[in-house]
Amino acid sequence: MKQATAKVSHRLRGAQGGMEGRFRLVLVVVMAGVTLFVLGRGLFEAPDAPDTFVNGTSTSPGGHRALLHLLDEEGFTVTSSVDRLDVLNENDFQDPEAALALLEPSPQFLDKYESEVRGLFSRSWRPPLILVLPKRHYHALQSDEDGTLVLQEGIYSIDDSERVLQLAGLGSELGVRRVTGGDVIEPDSPYATRIHDESDEAQVLEFTSAASPWRKLITDSRNRTLAAVNPLTRVVVLAEPDLISNRFLDQGDSAALARHVFEASQCRHLVVDEALHGMATRASLEYLAVRPPALWALLSVLLLLALFAWREATVLRTQPAEVDARRSREFVIEGVARLMLRAKDFRMAAQHLQQRAPLALLPSRAHVHAAGVAGSTSASLPGEVAERLHQLPENDGSEEHLIRVARRVAEIRREVSLSHHVPSARKPG
Missing domain, CATH: 3.40.50 (Rossmann fold)
Structure with a gap:
């Protein structure tokens, strides 16, 4: 079931990536088409005559x-x-x-x-x-050789x-x-x-x-x-x-x-x-776009468009991480740690640590049997651990108190490991 779900998710991500790529391609084509249309109309459109030679600024014989x-x-x-x-x-x-x-x-x-x-x-x-x-x-006719x-x-x-x-x-x-x-x-x-x-x-x-x-x-x-x-x-x-x-x-x-x-x-x-x-x-927008100073702005836009298209066509992008990797142990632990850090409930964390430490520090039975040692650890060990933990100052809910409890548990853990060390099993001779 998990494998089937992972395959479906992978296909969906691939389809989404393909749609995104096609959208970018369509966007580039549309922008290029609009730009070519504006350039074509601006270059070949016949604008109003800039000089009829009878206006108020003309020095022609019929001007004013x-x-x-x-x-x-x-x-x-x-x-x-x-x-x-x-x-x-x-x-x-x-x-x-x-x-x-x-x-x-x-x-x-x-x-x-x-x-x-x-x-x-x-x-x-x-x-x-x-x-x-x-x-x-x-x-206006063809000018003479002297420019007249x-x-x-x-x-x-x-x-x-x-x-x-x-x-x-x-x-x-x-x-x-x-x-x-x-x-x-x-x-x-x-x-x-x-x-x-x-x-x-x-x-x-x-x-x-x-x-x-x-x-x-x-x-x-x-x-x-x-x-x-x-x-x-x-x-x-x-x-x-x-x-x-x-x-x-x-x-x-x-x-x-x-x-x-x-x-x-x-x-x-x-x-x-x-x-x-x-x-x-x-004057139309197309006519103005292909004549300075608007021409320089249009050329800048075209350059940016070319750079965008080149980047979309050449730059490789990393594939998204698999779902299994996102659900890995490291991901879960990191997420839980972040939640605990955001909660900042140090009093409850220290209390649970003190309650769980006596039982968690006991050597496992599987370890003992694998070593060929019969029985278990001393029944008095949990009480000793609890007593040593209760010697710590009163739980004030601070982060420092949680750190002190963790350090004391680490010390007891090392002591228990040394005093209850189980030798490795040997083959019978």
């Missing part, structure tokens, strides 16, 4: 860096925002004179953020808005510009079309500039209703509206973005006309949106 520098010198407070339009940082608009500027939002990102744009213009509370319709786009970046310029379709008005909820009030160029002037002011030749086209606004609340800000020499403002909703729309671009800002009175557009918002703090230029804080 010169405009923002000009406004800063004119006393405006200019900050950039990469927050999504539906979760704008309220701290940027605690200033009642803060306006949000959407400078040529890229049509390719309007599809991605369509709901956010609609929500922004339909919100019950929103900051004053300055909307500049898109017109030109740029694509070459940009290919294109023109958006008129439908792309109209779609911005539709998403902003202004399609029923304003329209946009393109006309041949002319002088750009500001009503009732001496400012004028020519930014296009007669063959070039300019974007102009059209009012869909004669009773429109929109007021003209900038017109051309033929009284066609390039910029308008709605005083009721505090929205400014500029149809011709060339007026504020790096390329044309220094021509004629373009800088003065551009400043007038932003002054129409009646705000001196401008928050320039860059989310619609692909700079929204929406």
Whole structure:
């Protein structure tokens, strides 16, 4: 029965060890698979374009860096925002004179953020808005041998510009079309500039209703509206973005006309949106994981994973001890000793030792008969042992008293062994 129980226990331990090994193997495979998936998605995922070349930091011909520098010198407070339009940082608009500027939002990102744009213009509370319709786009080509970046310029379709008005909820009030160029002037002011030749086209606004609340800000020499403002909703729309671009800002009175557009918002703090230029804080975890500084953390994790897998595959582990060994005499004795040590009942231990010692010190009968000696030890021996043990001080329950009793028993044991020594048996001659 014992052997059968031991075999069953051994098999159970082996099965448990096998399950543990398989679990470790599955864990390593899963971790490696997840890591490869993250690396694959991060390396081959197409992220938002980091530069559309028409944003507020671009120095390209269609960028607006010169405009923002000009406004800063004119006393405006200019900050950039990469927050999504539906979760704008309220701290940027605690200033009642803060306006949000959407400078040529890229049509390719309007599809991605369509709901956010609609929500922004339909919100019950929103900051004053300055909307500049898109017109030109740029694509980076192969650089020259000297490292100069070459940009290919294109023109958006008129439908792309109209779609911005539709998403902003202004399609029923304003329209946009393109006309041949002319002088750009500001009503009732001496400012004028020519930014296009007669063959070039300019974007102009059209009012869909004669009773429109929109007021003209900038017109051309033929009284066609390039910029308008709605005083009721505090929205400014500029149809011709060339007026504020790096390329044309220094021509004629373009800088003065551009400043007038932003002054129409009646705000001196401008928050320039860059989310619609692909700079929204929406980068995926996979994309960030394979680019510094997160890349270094990922490589460290991969190194630790490799070390863990190597250790699991190469380090040998000792087999668990058999059940029989755990039930051996040494194990039982050690366990009992530990229990007695924890109990610390020295009074009872000394009392039992004194009571058992007289009988335990008697030589065994088997030993006597094996020696060929008839009879037993003296009957007076137990009394003598008990008398000598009772000569010890009174049992006070201390560990020291138990040690004294044990030493006295050891002394008596040696004396009994010498006085009752039984010689070894001899064969008859």
